[in-house]
Amino acid sequence: MxxxxxxxxxxxxxxxxxxxxxxxxxxxxxxxxxxxQKYGQPVLDVGCGTGRLLLxxxxxGLDIDGVDNSPEMLAICQHKADEFKLEPKxxxxxxxxxxxxxxxxxxxxxSSSLQLIIEPEAIERSMRRLYNHLLPN
Numbered sequence: 001m002x003x004x005x006x007x008x009x010x011x012x013x014x015x016x017x018x019x020x021x022x023x024x025x026x027x028x029x030x031x032x033x034x035x036x037q038k039y040g041q042p043v044l045d046v047g048c049g050t051g052r053l054l055l056x057x058x059x060x061g062l063d064i065d066g067v068d069n070s071p072e073m074l075a076i077c078q079h080k081a082d083e084f085k086l087e088p089k090x091x092x093x094x095x096x097x098x099x100x101x102x103x104x105x106x107x108x109x110x111s112s113s114l115q116l117i118i119e120p121e122a123i124e125r126s127m128r129r130l131y132n133h134l135l136p137n
Contacts, residue, residue: 024056028053028110029053029056032053032108032110033057033060035106035108036057036062036064036106036108039105039106040105040106041062041063041064041105041106042063042064042065042102042104042105042106043057043062043063043064043065043104043105043106043107043108044064044065044066044067044100044104044106044107044108044133045057045064045065045066045067045108045110046067046095046107046108046109046110046113046130047067047068047109047110047111047112047113048066048067048068048073048074048077048090049068049070049073049076049077049111050073050076050077050080051066051076051077051080051081051088053108053110054066054077054088055077055080055081055084055086055088058081058086058088059084059086064088065088065089065090065091065100065102065104066088066089066090066091067090067091067092067093067095067098067100068090068091068092069092069093069094069095070092071092074090074092077090078090095113095117095126095129095130096117096122096125096126096129097129098126098129098130098132098133099129100133103133103134103135104133104134104135105134105135107130107133107134109130
């Protein structure tokens with residue numbers, strides 16, 4: 001299977017944060033934080049994009065990595081991290097082929113990452129790859 005071209009690039013990547021506006025009060029921020037507190041760390045933020053949750057949680061001292069298939073979104077995330085003097089572990093990968101150097105206690109998929117995968121086989125493969133990156137229990 002040929003991996004599709006990544007979705008978030010060019011002007012879409014550049015304008016992403018501006019179009020979303022202020023997100024620090026979005027309800028999902030607290031929802032996912034509660035999940036992390038309940039199930040533990042380390043955490044993987046799937047489709048981390050420009051770092052909306054990842055950078056917030058890093059600032060709070062959480063052990064969290066991010067993965068996204070858009071090099072442009074990851075570059076924006078890294079730039080923002082540099083401004084905050086944070087050192088995130090960011091990985092440019094497609095979920096279908098996910099191969100990260102460690103496993104996670106909690107994996108978050110807070111956005112539409114899975115909905116962007118069109119082929120049923122690729123969705124199944126992505127779910128298997130995510131499962132294989134979970135720690136036991």
